[in-house]
Amino acid sequence: MQQPEISIHPLIGRLRKKKLPIGIDIFEKLDREEFYYVDKTGMIEDLIQNRSEVNLFTRPRRFGKSLNMSTMKAFFEIGASPALFKGLKISERKELCEKYMGQFPVISISLKSVEGLSFTAAGDALKTVIGTEAFCEAFLEQNPEKIEEIFSDYLWNTISIRDTASSKKENFYHGILLGLLGYKFNWLVKSNAESGFGYSDILVEVPKNRTGIVIELKYAEDGNMDAACEKALQQIEDRDYAAKLKDDGMRNIIKYGIACYKNNCKVMLG
Structure with a gap:
């Protein structure tokens, strides 16, 4: 049939x-x-x-x-x-x-990582979440002073001088910064990404307003963090680290030079 x-x-x-x-x-x-x-x-x-x-x-x-x-x-x-x-x-x-539509600043905080066996512990975890959110948003707001304040406090409260005894000090601070920015689950954060004529320390693509962020980090061996920041920003320009962000359709590009020395940091906007 x-x-x-x-x-x-x-x-x-x-x-x-x-x-x-x-x-x-x-x-x-x-x-x-x-x-x-x-x-x-x-x-x-x-x-x-x-x-x-x-x-x-x-x-x-x-x-x-x-x-x-x-x-x-x-x-x-x-x-x-x-x-x-x-x-x-x-x-x-x-x-x-x-x-x-598009008329208001919005604060969005997830409580998924706010855990604790006591009210105090949960409160401390919430403070960390809020601080990390403020830190990430400061990059979008182009507020180097706020980034510097929060990152310096974080370093002061968490790291030991022994943590930076390695010959690859930049890698240590790079990893901390990468972890903090990774909190934003809707951001695309890339480490040592090929871009322009080299590999940028950190590239970030933010869906909101298609914003791209270039971060170059230096360790100020002599303690001169201003000079280290300027060197970082010059490297971003010389090697055209923003190229990949532009290729990916990012319309707004923000550039940061960040210098660290022991448990302190300096941030400059390019």
Whole structure:
């Protein structure tokens, strides 16, 4: 018996090619052409229209709380990209988008790493999370004084002079800085990446406003951290370390020269 022909609607065929976004809780990383996405952006309008001092979202695990928080951050934060919301429910509300999208500074803190067997221990962990968040944001704000203050305090409170006894002192500070910047899970942080005419110490690509950050770090053997910072910034220019960031589509480039000496640091903006 001849089997009947079965035709598949083109739309169904396209849908079957998509994947489940398992583990993706960053809105900017969710490619809707590649992954399934349930449009929940209508909740943004609900929050605006029915505002209160505090909003509590209670859901079981894996119900998309983190993705919802990330979506709201991507919508309200200064530098928000309207293209991220193209075709979604909230984009239909033109006046609302013009009034609220990209108009606010947003502080987003995850408590996933805030653990402790006592209230004091958990409080200390929360302080660390907030400090690290402030440190990373200072790079975007082009605030070398704040970076210098937080990084110096971190070095003063954590390292020993014996930690820098190695002949490769720069590598020690490089690793600490890399770890702190790695806290931002939605940033692409690259160490010793090939760029221009050499290998930059640290390159960072930030989805927000497509910002790229170049960091060159030096150890000031003679204690002259100003001179070491200037040397670092000159190396960024001479070797064109920003080239890869530009090739990757970063529109805004920020350059930092950072010098360390024992448990102190100096930061200069290029």
